Amino acid sequence: MxxxxxxxxxxxxxxxxxxxxxxxxxxxxxxxxxxxxxxxxxxxxxxxxxxxxxxxxxxxxxxxxxxxxxxxxxxxxxxxxxxxxxxxxxxxxxxxxxxxxxSDFFNMATLQQDDHLIAISTNGNDPTRAKEILQKIRQGADI
Incomplete structure (x- = not known):
C-alpha cells in the first residue's frame, strides 16, 4: 500500500x-x-x-x-x-x-482553500481523470 x-x-x-x-x-x-x-x-x-x-x-x-x-x-x-x-x-x-x-512521485490535482487542501491522484495513470474528479468536487456534483 x-x-x-x-x-x-x-x-x-x-x-x-x-x-x-x-x-x-x-x-x-x-x-x-x-x-x-x-x-x-x-x-x-x-x-x-x-x-x-x-x-x-x-x-x-x-x-x-x-x-x-x-x-x-x-x-x-x-x-x-x-x-x-x-x-x-x-x-x-x-x-x-x-x-x-x-517515477518516484506523481503530481496531484489540488483544490486549495484557506483551511484545507483536497488532492486527487490516479497514481499517474490518468491525470485528466484526476482533473475531472476535482472539477466535480468544485461544482459539488456526485462523483
Whole structure:
C-alpha cells in the first residue's frame, strides 16, 4: 500500500528538463510552492520565458542535477530521459513524465482553500481523470 505525501517545497531546488508544453505545465504548478525552479532546455515556450524562474538555455548535462531535490523529465527524447534517470542520485526524487514506472512521485490535482487542501491522484495513470474528479468536487456534483 502506498501513502500520498504532500511535500513542503519552499526553498527546495526543483529542476525541469525540457522546455515544451509539459515542462510549462509543471513549472506553472510549482510557481506558488516557494521552490527554486530551474528549467533546462535549448528552446522554451513563450510562457516559460515569461515566468519568474531560472532558465538555462542549453542541452541537458548531468551537472544540471547537482543541486536538485525534485527532477522532472519532460523531454520528448527517450534517450535523454533515460540518461536523466541514470544521472540522478539516490536521494533525488524523479518524475519521468513519459514513463510513470520510472517515477518516484506523481503530481496531484489540488483544490486549495484557506483551511484545507483536497488532492486527487490516479497514481499517474490518468491525470485528466484526476482533473475531472476535482472539477466535480468544485461544482459539488456526485462523483
Amino acid at each position: 502506498s501513502y500520498p505525501v504532500l511535500l513542503q517545497l519552499t526553498g527546495k531546488n526543483v529542476t525541469i528538463i525540457g522546455g515544451g508544453k509539459i515542462a510549462t505545465r509543471k513549472a506553472r504548478g510549482l510557481l506558488t510552492t516557494g521552490a527554486n525552479i530551474t528549467v533546462i532546455a535549448p528552446i522554451f515556450t513563450e510562457e516559460l520565458q515569461q515566468m519568474p524562474i531560472h532558465r538555462i538555455q542549453e542541452n541537458y548535462q548531468a551537472a544540471h542535477l547537482n543541486k536538485a531535490f525534485l527532477i522532472f523529465c519532460c523531454t520528448n527524447d527517450p534517450a535523454v530521459n533515460t540518461q536523466i534517470i541514470r544521472d540522478a542520485a539516490p536521494h533525488q526524487l524523479i518524475n519521468d513524465c513519459t514513463d510513470k514506472s520510472r
